[in-house]
Amino acid sequence: MITRRRLLGLGLMLAVAPARAGALRPFGLGSFEEIRRANAGRAHVVAFWSVTCAPCHEEMPVWRELRRRRPDVPLALVSTDGLPEAAGVEARLAEHGLADAPAWIFADERVERLRHSIDRGWRGELPRTYLVDARGGTEALTGRVQWHALADWLARAPAR
Amino acid sequence: MRRRAAAALLGAALLAACAGARAQHAHGGLGASAAFDAQGRLWAAYRHQGRVAVRASEDLGATWSEPRFASPENEPVAADGDARPKIATAPGGRVYVTWTRPLSRPYTGEIRFARSVDGGHSFSEALTVHTDRQEITHRFDALTVLPDGQVVVAWIDKRDLEAARARGEAYRGAAVYAAASADGGASFARDFKVADHSCECCRLALLPRADGSIAMLWRHVFEPDIRDHALASFRPDGQVQPLRRATFDDWRVDACPHHGPSLAEDAQGRLHAVWFTLGPRAPGVHYGRLVEGGVEAGRRVGGEDAAHADIAVTGMRVAVAWKGFDGSRTWLRALLSEDGGEHWQELALDATEGASDQPRVLTHDGRFFVFWHTRERALGVWRLP
Known part of the structure; x- marks a missing residue:
């Protein structure tokens, strides 16, 4: 079901996205809510990162690990770099073995507005991660996420 | 750092719904700098058509001259957030500009410099400020001119991190390096290190002082992962006073704040x-x-x-x-x-x-x-x- 919805979403995105964005989906004002809605009822992770952020780079193996060990936990990777950087973003994802992970890229240069639509407490520091449990309870993390922190959360997050 | 954000998220969702999906295309790169010259002319440098453009205003910003390009064609220029082209002026119609040229590997870059000696009509061929030419991080350039006319450029540099990595050792953050020009920007002397363990992604604040030294304030990584600020003083010949801690907020985080400080003297x-x-x-x-x-x-x-x-x-x-x-x-x-x-x-x-x-x-x-x-x-x- 989720898959079908995602495919539909992807189709819509491809229809409006500029060709250079490739497999990346444009992330706009409603995108965070759309991601949460698409994954409602199950634990999922939305991870914001940038190609210019070294701790984000160091964090990437954790997301590959999550996909390998917990394929039941959807992951959304959102680059804050902006559409002109799409090629670099895709290259970094591929480098980290995350080429097929659902990925978005900031597609609105009004980044304060975009951040506000995600979480008004987020001041732009990266990496920034939202751990959303099956009941919609959300934890916001600033800084590099370590596997043990993620595993802890997965162990205690309500599964339904 | 961990925060409950559910309430904020609900509010944000409502707002997002109201705002609709009027997504603009990201043009990217609004990063700009400005400086007055001694005559009261205001100079600005910013990214325009992918290049560093320089414009001047004779009427405090009401109108601006046609842009002149200071960076070469087809050379990428960083102009986002804390990375932006810098501009400074000096007597005799001199205009100095620096920018970061991103290279192909992630986080890598070169600090580039160009000058005008004819009141901004034309700019010299760009030069790379640092002698270190590895394809590593040289980013977040800062530019200032001392009272004696020496031009000083500082930047965030990962040569020490890369060297530590090659030895299989850990290294906290990045370093700050600087280089000075005693010939009005025609050439730069060998770069020198101002400090180890800076944050990797925040602008540096430079302050030229009357005694010919430069005070620098930057986000540091104090042990083990405290991203508060440090202050140091250095001279264009490479003499560096030991840094001291300047802010005491105890922000412990392994993240890029993209949010650098600013410094001035009374x-x-x-x-x-x-x-x-x-x-x-x-x-x-x-x-x-x-x-x-x-x-x-x-x-x-x-x-x-x-x-x-x-x-x-x-x-x-x-x-x-x-x-x-x-x-x-x-x-x-x-x-x-x-x-x-x-x-x-x-x-x-x-x-x-x-x-x-x-x-x-x-x-x-x-x-x-x-x-x-x-x-x-x-x-x-x-x-x-």
Whole structure:
């Protein structure tokens, strides 16, 4: 079901996205809510990162690990770099073995507005991660996420 | 750092629904800088058509000259967030410009420099400031001119991190390097290290002082992972005084804040600074005078949404400008003190619904000007009372 919805979403995105964005989906004002809605009822992770952020780079193996060990936990990777950087973003994802992970890229240069639509407490520091449990309870993390922190959360997050 | 954000998220969702999906295409790169010359002409450098463009204004920003390009064609230029082209002026119609040229590997770059010796009509062929030519991080250039005319460029540099890695050792953060030109920017002497263990992604603040030294304030990584600020003094010949801790917010985080400080000096030689922290005691933007071992006359700048403050001082008058997003508009505000930072008056200068750069505060002839480059109003200038 989720898959079908995602495919539909992807189709819509491809229809409006500029060709250079490739497999990346444009992330706009409603995108965070759309991601949460698409994954409602199950634990999922939305991870914001940038190609210019070294701790984000160091964090990437954790997301590959999550996909390998917990394929039941959807992951959304959102680059804050902006559409002109799409090629670099895709290259970094591929480098980290995350080429097929659902990925978005900031597609609105009004980044304060975009951040506000995600979480008004987020001041732009990266990496920034939202751990959303099956009941919609959300934890916001600033800084590099370590596997043990993620595993802890997965162990205690309500599964339904 | 961990925060419950569910309530905020609900509010944000409603807002997002109201705002609709009027997504703009990201043009990217509003990062701009400005500087006065001795005649009161205002100079601006920013990214235009992918290159560093320089324009001058004879009327305090009301009108601007046609852009002249300082960077070569087809050379990428960083102009986002804390990375932006820098501009400085010197007597005799000299205009200096630096920028970061991103290279192909992630986080790598070169610090580039070009100058005009004919009042901004033409710019020299760009040169790379540093002698280190590895394809590694040289980013977040900062530029200043000393009273004796020496040109000083500082930047964030990862050569020590790379060397430690090659030895299989750990290295905290990045380093700050600098290089000076004694021939008005025709060439730069060998680069030298100012400090180890800087944060990797925040702008540096340089302050030229009357004694020919440069004070530098930057976000540091104190052990084990405290991203507060450090202050050091160095000379263009490479003499460096040991750094001291300048802010004490205890922000422990392994992240890129993308939010650097600003530094200015008053007539008594006291250092005034603004900086951003998400430390446990008082998250937000702060002002304070930097004294040995502490901060004097410290205060919060703006509300919870305050960001990217800049500071300038003339005599004993201090001005701070910052921006903040209230959910629908990005505000430009200023604080003004007539008595060296003891008492303040707050001013609302403008607001925009579009994308905007960080504001800068400039001084000329004892007066303050705020420079703000936004999508709605390019190279805007506000004169403070």
